Amino acid sequence: MRTLLTVAVLAGAASADACSIRWHFPHEFEEARERARTEDRILLIKGVSFGIDEEGATCATKGKW
Amino acid sequence: MRAGAFSDERVIALLNRRFVPYYFNRSGMGEGGNAAASRFTTGKTKNPYAYFAAFTSEGKYLGESALYATKDEVLAWLIQLLRDHPEFDKPTSEEGRAEGIQAARVLEETGRFEEARERYAAIGAPLDEARLARYAQDWESHGKALARIGAADQVAAERGLRLVAERKWEEARALLEKALRAHPESTRAAEMRFALGVACWFDGDRDWAKFHWMWVVENLPGDRLSMRCRVAAAAEIMPYENPELDNHAARGNIGTEHIVREVSKSRAIYLRLLPAWEKG
Numbered sequence: 001m002r003t004l005l006t007v008a009v010l011a012g013a014a015s016a017d018a019c020s021i022r023w024h025f026p027h028e029f030e031e032a033r034e035r036a037r038t039e040d041r042i043l044l045i046k047g048v049s050f051g052i053d054e055e056g057a058t059c060a061t062k063g064k065w
Numbered sequence: 066m067r068a069g070a071f072s073d074e075r076v077i078a079l080l081n082r083r084f085v086p087y088y089f090n091r092s093g094m095g096e097g098g099n100a101a102a103s104r105f106t107t108g109k110t111k112n113p114y115a116y117f118a119a120f121t122s123e124g125k126y127l128g129e130s131a132l133y134a135t136k137d138e139v140l141a142w143l144i145q146l147l148r149d150h151p152e153f154d155k156p157t158s159e160e161g162r163a164e165g166i167q168a169a170r171v172l173e174e175t176g177r178f179e180e181a182r183e184r185y186a187a188i189g190a191p192l193d194e195a196r197l198a199r200y201a202q203d204w205e206s207h208g209k210a211l212a213r214i215g216a217a218d219q220v221a222a223e224r225g226l227r228l229v230a231e232r233k234w235e236e237a238r239a240l241l242e243k244a245l246r247a248h249p250e251s252t253r254a255a256e257m258r259f260a261l262g263v264a265c266w267f268d269g270d271r272d273w274a275k276f277h278w279m280w281v282v283e284n285l286p287g288d289r290l291s292m293r294c295r296v297a298a299a300a301e302i303m304p305y306e307n308p309e310l311d312n313h314a315a316r317g318n319i320g321t322e323h324i325v326r327e328v329s330k331s332r333a334i335y336l337r338l339l340p341a342w343e344k345g
Contacts, residue, residue: 014254016288021071021080024087026097029105032087037122042146042153044080045106046066046088049115050321052097060088064321 023060026052066117068296069308070130070139072289075200078174079143083154084119091115119146135308144176166190173197192216195223202230218248222257229260237264246345255281255288259309262297266310271301272334276342279335282328298331299324 024032036043053064070076080086090097091106091114109126110116117139118129127150130142147154160171169184173193182197195210207227214220221244228237241261245254262277278294285291297309302323306312 014249014284015252016285017074017252017255017290018287019074019077019289021077021086024085026089026099026102029087029089029099029102032085033105033122036085039085040153040155041083041085042127042150043120043122044084044086045102045116045118045120046086047091047102047106047110047114047116047118048088048097049092051092051095052090054096057090057096 021060025060026057066134066139068293070134070136072293073136073140074289075176076136076140076143077289079140079176082171082174083147084143133305140176147176166193169193192219192223199223199226199230204231218244218251218253221248222251222253225257225260229263232267234264234268237261238268255285255290255294259290259294259297262294263309266297266300272338275331275334276338279328279331280342283332283335295328299327302327 024035033043035041051064056064087102088097089099089102091103092098105120105124106116106118107113109120109124110118110129112129112132115132116129117132117134119127121127127146128142130139134142154175156171163171165188166185169181169188169190172178172181172184178197178200182194182201185191185193185197191210191213195207195214198204198207198210204227207223211220211223214223221240225237225241225244228240238261241257241264244251245257245261248254251257258277258281262274265271265277266274275298278298281288281291281294282298293309296303297307300307300310300313300315302315302319304315304317304319306314
């Protein structure tokens with residue numbers, strides 16, 4: 001929707017609403033913290049307890065976490 | 066949460082506008098661990114194992130949502146966080162310069178829904194107005210706004226979502242099925258499919274519910290609602306309450322392999338019903 005990352009991704013005849021949260025990945029903690037500091041934003045942390053697989057560690061919308 | 070709040074368009078927009086979201090694995094098993102993030106959070110959260118928690122960049126704990134909070138509860142918590150901490154709710158310079166529809170977008174995407182709705186109405190943006198009327202379940206305004214929209218798939222999607230919200234399952238099924246056949250290219254296809262699945266579920270037709278949810282999983286894996294559809298397709302075995310299905314939950318603890326197996330069963334239903342759907 002709107003000003004978000006709304007991308008029409010063609011999948012056959014249908015299109016996806018691919019707007020998604022712009023997560024910082026697990027290896028980017030310091031970058032996330034620095035961004036929160038410089039942009040005066042709250043840092044939201046999703047701590048996962050059941051493990052993350054390889055795909056989930058590099059893509060927030062795929063894989064397991 | 067990936068199937069609930071993190072798939073919700075309002076939550077997605079607000080997180081991207083006003084927060085810095087980060088995730089990591091704090092269990093020590095598998096991928097995605099981060100020692101610095103562990104040190105930053107350990108001992109601060111109420112739930113030490115899994116959480117969605119807010120912090121300042123210096124490490125001050127500001128609160129956390131309930132672990133299985135619904136999308137509405139997470140949205141309300143995020144908005145309240147900003148109201149309690151206005152120092153983190155300042156507009157960017159670009160937002161400060163926004164006018165017209167862009168200014169209304171900023172209001173909407175920072176959780177100021179009533180103000181945004183008034184702006185949309187004033188500048189003549191009926192689809193946006195309809196969406197916000199639907200959030201408020203103000204069906205009179207919703208209907209009036211839809212009457213001014215030209216895009217048929219958007220009107221059908223909005224009407225279908227209203228019928229589902231009103232629990233008019235048969236009407237919702239008829240309208241959404243017709244809309245999906247008439248507008249297969251719609252960017253709201255997944256939204257309509259998910260809602261159609263919900264209507265089928267409560268109409269006592271769980272196989273067709275699974276068909277529509279699995280259609281999204283199979284055909285639109287990049288859609289924001291793909292994970293929600295996947296979890297719904299496994300609803301008959303999931304032990305966690307699903308707020309989209311009147312908090313339906315199965316009994317007992319399960320492992321990941323059980324969910325994978327249940328999704329596979331739903332996929333088999335999808336493949337069995339696909340010819341019937343394509344035949345029309």
